[in-house]
Amino acid sequence: MNKIILSALLASAVVSASDYNYEISPMAGYLWNSTSDETNLNNGGAMGGIESHPVFGLEAQINNVSNVIKPELSVLYGRDRATGASETTGILTTMVNGVYEMNSISNITPFAKAGLGYEWYTHTHPTDFDGILLDAGLGAKMNITKSIALKLEALYMYKMNNNGVDGSNGEVHNVAALAGLTFKFGAKAAPVVASVAAPVVAAVVAQPKPEPKPVVVAPAPVVAKPVDSDKDGVFDPQDKCPETPAGFKVDSDGCPLKATLHLNFATDGHGVDAEGTAKVNAFAAFLKDSPAYKASIVGHTDSTASDKYNQTLSEKRAEMVKTILVDQGVSADRLTADGKGEKMPVASNKTKQGRAENRRIEVELTH
Secondary structure, X not given: OOOEEEEEEOXXXXXXXXXXXXXXXXXXXXEEEOOOOOOOHXXXXXXXXXXXXXXXXXXXXXXXXXXXXXXXXXXXXXXXXXXXXXXXXEEEEEEXXXXXXXXXXXXXXXXXXXXXXXXXXXXXXXXXXXXXXXXXXXXXXXXXXOOEEEEEEEEEEEEEOOOOOOXXXXXXXXXXXXXXXXXXXXEOOOOOOOOOOOOOOOOOOXXXXXXXXXXXXXXXXXXXXXXOOOOOOOOHHHOOOOOOOOOOOEOOOOOEOOOOOOOOEOOOOOOEOHHHHHHHHHHHHHHHHOOOOEEEEEEOOOOXXXXXXXXHHXXXXXXXXXXXXXXXXXXXXXXXXXXXXXXXXXXXXXXXXXHHHHOEEEEEEEO
């Protein structure tokens, strides 16, 4: 009998930022000050001649509020000494932004953001003023692991100062280049993914129909004894699969039953939840009723993270399913478990939906 292929998709680890609810990004970089040469206090220097200087800070982003624009809180701090000043000036900048993330390309997620902020000065000359600013930026996050990414960002900040110098109209234009690491946490629950099954595979374990009563076909008064050549419980005249090998459980037409295993895994996990365990148990019952079947369990992942990491994760998932089947009484010598990592995608890894489709388990039944 030909091999029967069963496919079930698993909602699993993917690795885009939106797979996690929260992000924290320590950042460091350099800020170029458009008014750093305005040192004439009598002329009302807009920034008092503060030089361009290093900055550092923290960015926190929330991903579970909106799928389109995600809120972000940014805090930057820098220190420098104004020309001729006796004390070092501290500049604290806070910003509340909306972040728009674009589709990932080869594990790189571009983003744009804009928002509103406020700037405070300490130990500066009298012509510097705290005030409101507008900001906008572009950047990208490049995944290192499933929960850590390198973050690069260019940020523009505009501020109206109270005392501008001639020709500046009191405007301050600052540009900052920032780099840091993004740490993601609070994994989202895996989405329910529709399965892609071979046409010949039933969606659930088929239930056997009541066997038909024997039909006697013989001229009176001689009654012929019904014949069941393949000994599957269905007599030859009604048997549509008359050569079924011994050990297969059959339906009322005498053809082997078929089954599909549907599971969902949590992001970056290989444990099977209660709902998935019930499905594996039902599949185990099917295998025990059809002892002629053998099952090969193969795990797959998307392309997020390294090849080595994904290979190990796919093997763990396949082994977990095999362990549950053995615990339910299926003989271990009828089962094999293997992982293919990210090598055999069924959809594009450039989209979130495609990565979800590639996180799956495939089961092949043979005899």
